[in-house]
Amino acid sequence: MADRTVTIASSHGLHARPASLFVQEVTSSGLVVELTKGDKKINAASILGVISLGIQHGDEVTLHAEGETAESVLDGLAAFLGTDHDA
């Protein structure tokens, strides 16, 4: 099992386009990834879940996954969230 805590870099937060790109990354990993912001935890493959967290620029979120590839998958996802996709 693996965890990563990331600060969101996109200047407009995780809204539709970055949210959609993020969900695409999660889905293609084949793993079940959990995304936690504050006390809310959602399935990271759910775009509605991601959007409903209302994640803003500078928010801190935690990723969690299990499985053999969890470490490398989360590295990739953490790098994604740490990049400004509105730039």
Add this chain to the structure above:
Amino acid sequence: MSDLTGVGIGRGLAVGPILRMPEPLPEPADAASTVGADSEKVRAAGALAATAADIRLRGQRAGGAAKDVLDAQAFMAEDPTLKDDVDARIDSGKTAERAVYEAFAAFRDLLTSMGGYMGERATDLNDVSQRVVAHLQGVSAPGVPDPDYPFILVARDLAPADTALLDLDKVLALITSDGGPTSHTAILAREKSIVAIVGASGALDLADDQVVIVDASKGTVSTAPSADEQSAAAGTIAARAAAADAPVGPGALADGTAVPLLANLGSADGALPAVEKGAEGVGLFRTEFLFLDSDKAPTVDEQQAKYTQLLEAFAGKKVVVRALDAGADKPLSFLNDEPEENPALGLRGIRALRANEPILRDQLTALANADAATDADLWVMAPMVSTVEETRYFTKLAKELGIKTAGVMIEVPAAALLADRILPETDFASIGTNDLTQYTLAADRLLGSVASFQDPWHPAVLRLVGEVGRAGVTAGKPVGICGEAAADPLLAVVLVGLGATSLSMSPAALADVRTELARFTLDQAKEFAELALSANSAVEARVAVTAAANSLTTPITTITEAE
């Protein structure tokens, strides 16, 4: 079926097959499932997956920004959390249709409650929900049809969200059964030069794939044209396209009297195409369209950037900007959030700005800053002024904040009647004929059932325009026209005869109006104005002036068709 009539927008002509805009689906009934939960889940899963695939395909075809929006919608249809919710609802005995409808509605309500950007995604969810339910019911998905061939779109009316998705390369014409000449459909049609007939009752009875001829200049839809009629129409369309490529110049009457022809714009993006069509400046820049998506007033810096972009495109030319005009058909929550029984008669235009003076000050400041940074000749006007006192208030405030030329819009009969007191208090007047007609005839311009009253040829409206024109001459102040009336070529001549010194319209109408103005002298325009004023109705006025104009010169349409 017999031919249809409605209000034509512009003078265009189109021939092609009909496609109808599907009606929104009714809410699926909350009936118990008859096939059992397992079958319902299979149906739901299949429809969700098929919808996602369909949306993704449309995204690939659309490309650009539309692809991003549609990709996000596809993920919504594939959403695992939503799927769990659908399954849970099916387990409680619901049909797949009902479960999908309820699950999307629950998410929509959640997003709406978050407000702002998230709230706006609610529209996307509704669209996806409708598509999945349509798939389950085996009916065509609602929304703008997107076939592989050019077509004529028939709808009750079009919402801004629909028009944003229209593929203008494929839409030959628009026909709506509802809506008047100032509906969204009409405004879009003018802005994008799409042939359109609005308020054509009976249009919804047209069948898909039926070939029709749409003639906007006559306001008619020929529902069963012969092969000869179709090829004649196609020939006219080609001849007009060739004529439209003719060189452009400044607007003027036959005797050389200059009548500057300006553009009505709703965004800075429209500036370049307007210049290409020969616009000599901007006669009405509607600022509210920039802010419709906001839930709070934009900052001075944000506004300044947009105004600068606009003014840079018109260096050395006149640009008339209208201060934010929140009103019945374009509510802005940060200006006026109170529900009103008669919004057209409510806190709108300058009234709403005055009640929120900091917003007006910010806008005027941003405009003055943009003006200082560019070379355009910026004029700013207040919307829906009804009193002398409001004129003084706005003009004083605008000058105080650095606006060089400040004026008022005359849209209320009271302001037109007192134009001789209003004009000395300000720099210019611009007549908004759409609202002036609505208020003079007491007919809601958004209501299809009274669309026939919304005719700026009405002698009562023209008499008010004449009052303002006369006051302009006396005070030595410019009087522009920025309503859709200026886009009607012959009416444009009448308006000049009534004292209008400039005309502003959708860029698509510039060529036709320029040609028409060049056919007549100022004295003839004044004669036409007298003829129109002495008529008893809009129809009589139009008939009388058309007959007089045709007796003077060869009608333009005959020349075009003879080529």
